[in-house]
Amino acid sequence: MIPAEFAYYAPTSLAEALALLRQYGDDAKLLAGGHSLLPALKLRLTSVGHLIDIGRINNLAYIREDQGRVCLGARTTHSEVETSALLQQQCPLLAECASHIGDVQVRNRGTIGGSLAHADPAADYPAAILALEAEIQTVSANGKRSIKGGKFFVDMLTTALRPGEILTEVRVPTHAAHTGSAYLKVPQPASGFAVVGVAALVTLDAKGQCATVRVGITGAATKAFRAGDTESALTGRLPDDTILAQAAAQATNGIETSGDIFASAEYRAHLTRVYTKRALAKAVERAKTQP
Ligand code: FAD
Numbered sequence: 001m002i003p004a005e006f007a008y009y010a011p012t013s014l015a016e017a018l019a020l021l022r023q024y025g026d027d028a029k030l031l032a033g034g035h036s037l038l039p040a041l042k043l044r045l046t047s048v049g050h051l052i053d054i055g056r057i058n059n060l061a062y063i064r065e066d067q068g069r070v071c072l073g074a075r076t077t078h079s080e081v082e083t084s085a086l087l088q089q090q091c092p093l094l095a096e097c098a099s100h101i102g103d104v105q106v107r108n109r110g111t112i113g114g115s116l117a118h119a120d121p122a123a124d125y126p127a128a129i130l131a132l133e134a135e136i137q138t139v140s141a142n143g144k145r146s147i148k149g150g151k152f153f154v155d156m157l158t159t160a161l162r163p164g165e166i167l168t169e170v171r172v173p174t175h176a177a178h179t180g181s182a183y184l185k186v187p188q189p190a191s192g193f194a195v196v197g198v199a200a201l202v203t204l205d206a207k208g209q210c211a212t213v214r215v216g217i218t219g220a221a222t223k224a225f226r227a228g229d230t231e232s233a234l235t236g237r238l239p240d241d242t243i244l245a246q247a248a249a250q251a252t253n254g255i256e257t258s259g260d261i262f263a264s265a266e267y268r269a270h271l272t273r274v275y276t277k278r279a280l281a282k283a284v285e286r287a288k289t290q291p
Contacts, residue, residue: 074113180286
């Protein structure tokens, strides 16, 4: 289908993009990789009078280390995240998560900023963003803002971004010593989106017990969430098979799982628990090999 008519802008600086957002308000949208927005425009699920393409703003695509964190510009593509040697070394969970997104074409065009701003409940990154306790940086006419990952995803397709705000950077802490992580997913067979996706991060202490456990889950509910009861059940314990199973069984505590034609709410809850155990087991195995 053909989208409704819109005016197209290609600013070359953040200041220019912010001025356009300010000028056109609710009738303007940012365009990044276009892999969520353009299908929605074409299907006329949404319409916009003014499309502001941030693809020509040079300083929005980078991956660099800064004071114990890896910082990613909003326009960094999924493919750049997946293949980044820095991320594979310092924060492999995010790179592994990116490798599960869609197909090569989607990964070559789609951006981390666009994916997070869109907040599809079945998107992959939110699970890793929560497990990593990442931070999201934004800029607007009112200045810069830092939003904790845990506060960013508000509801289905809804984030903490305010009108006129541009997501500029994602900051992920580098993995601590003796830390292992894993992202596992049940992909929807046609789109590749997550029916359920689980990001697990485990740090072991000198006795081999779990010092830190973080589990982020996507696809299972209207927004991504942390499996708090699972994390508490495992922290301070030796992660043997029985303990892992007991902890993973609590992954959906307090969560209303979603049901659709691909998976009923009950089946999604079951998948969530099964994949939480598998992701935790893999993270533990990897942690054992880390200096
Ligand atoms: P766009 O589509 O350009 O924008 C999306 C929204 O974010 C728009 O509302 C836009 O205004 C806003 N936006 C963009 N950038 C910013 C910014 N910097 N600041 C504020 N707002 C911004 N995703 C997955 O996670 N897993 C999958 O398996 C998966 N499979 C896919 C399969 C197909 C066939 C397709 C088409 C997409 C798939 N996606 C999947 C989605 C893909 O990852 C998109 O790239 C992503 O959701 C949106 O990123 P984008 O850069 O394309 O953003």
